[in-house]
Amino acid sequence: GMVYDYFLDHARFPPEFKGWTDVVQPFTYRKDVPYFQMLVPTVDTVRFAYLLEVCLDVGRSVLFTGVTGVGKSVITVDALEGLRDKKHVVPFTINFSAQTQSIDTQYLIESKLEKKRKTRFGAPVNKKLVFFV
Numbered sequence: 001g002m003v004y005d006y007f008l009d010h011a012r013f014p015p016e017f018k019g020w021t022d023v024v025q026p027f028t029y030r031k032d033v034p035y036f037q038m039l040v041p042t043v044d045t046v047r048f049a050y051l052l053e054v055c056l057d058v059g060r061s062v063l064f065t066g067v068t069g070v071g072k073s074v075i076t077v078d079a080l081e082g083l084r085d086k087k088h089v090v091p092f093t094i095n096f097s098a099q100t101q102s103i104d105t106q107y108l109i110e111s112k113l114e115k116k117r118k119t120r121f122g123a124p125v126n127k128k129l130v131f132f133v
Contacts (some may be wrong), residue, residue, distance in 0.1 A: 007047075053079065090127050092131050
């Protein structure tokens with residue numbers, strides 16, 4: 001296999017390489033989830049969610065690229081929701097259009113922050129805000 005077919009499992013000691021196929025969960029259909037929000041777990045969805053989590057753990061931004069319709073947004077939203085309780089993440093989605101003004105973006109972001117001091121804003125206590133654009 002290729003190097004991207006494996007990840008380092010830190011849950012074991014000593015850590016060992018495992019295949020992504022070993023951790024893909026089976027799909028469970030739910031009637032209450034709209035069709036375009038359904039996420040069928042695959043090696044790619046698990047891998048991207050893992051990379052997003054690891055990058056957020058070390059304070060790095062993430063950019064997923066790909067053609068339209070491959071599921072970048074669905075994977076990201078699902079992964080961030082999964083981190084809500086696990087890592088105390090508070091995810092917010094920001095949608096842009098050609099009419100989006102920078103000041104509107106600033107106000108939107110600031111509206112999600114708590115005032116800490118006169119000129120300092122931040123995430124709620126013991127939480128990490130993550131903005132998905």
